Amino acid sequence: MAKKEYAFYPGCSSQAKSSAANYLTSVTAMCDKLDIKLTEIPDWNCCGASIGYAEGGELPRLAINARNFALAEQHLPGQDIVATCAACWLGARESKERLDHTAQLMQETNEALAAAGLKYEGKVKVRHMVEVLIEDLGYDAIKAPVVKPLEGLKIAGYVGCQTNRPFGIDGESFENPKYLDKFIEVLGGEPLEKYEQKVACCGGALAFSEPEKSQKQIRDIVESALDHKAELIVTPCPLCQANVEVYQSEINRKHGTNFAVPVVYYSQLMAVAYGSSAKDAGLNGQLIRTEALEKIANK
Secondary structure, X not given: OOOEEEEEEOOHHHXXXXXXXXXXXXXXXXXXXXXXXXEEOOOOOXXXXXXXXXXXXXXXXXXXXXXXXXXXXXXXXXXXXXEOOHHHHHHHHXXXXXXXXXXXXXXXXXXXXXXXXXXXXXXXOEEEHHHHHHHHHOXXXXXXXXXXXXXXOEEEEOOXXXXXXXXXXXXXXXXXXXXXXXXXXXXXXXXXXXOOOOOOOOOOOHHHHOHXXXXXXXXXXXXXXXXXXXXXXXXXXXXXXXXXXXXXXXXXXXXXXXXXXOEEEHHHHXXXXXXXXXXXXXXXXXXXXXXXXXXXXXX
16 A cells, blocks of 8 residues: 555646646656555546636636546545646635635535536545645655755756745745755755745746746746756746746747756656656656756666
């Protein structure tokens, strides 16, 4: 039996051939080494994320998240829901807060779920994988499986906004959360603790609607990392990872910069440090090659 078991909500971006498929690959490798069992919620649906706010109304947004909650309660009773996507976690956590504290919304949502033979009981917890790592395992347990320390790697921990506001990670400062720095340290790397952009927004969906604003944010995020001599940026958020990695080339074209900073997930750092191959750590899914991590993985 695994040390820890959870009802897993993978989210749409982690599916095969999606933008964060390599995130799920690395999470799988990481969890294997940490003896964590993730059981996918049967027949889960999209959390709605940003489109849930696009004039669809509050009840549909709450109901689609509550459907996942109800499925987890029915099929995986007693297990917390764990999401790896920051947007999924934020949307689900907000929906749970609204439902658990508003009787009318809970009633209306369960009336909608009844059409599918489901009921949300309010029993399940919704957590981000980072919360599980910190609260259920702890930094000593995260350090224990390290066989290939990330020695010499200077890494900027970019938390972003979705895992930081409004809920945050228990015990962490909203202005200067330290958990990514601590991850880097216990894995043997060098955290850049004075990195100023760690909680800045990457621009989110503005990448499409107002690209100049989003790219200004991304330029600041990357420039600050380079100012601190970072070789990598690490994040817990698929949207942050995609935006900050993908748009570096566009910023280079527009502004004559020469950005090429790899942006990876914390789980990829862990997978490599725990002895996984570059492929099993999902490094083959990067647009900007992570040569320094690949070198460690190939030792």
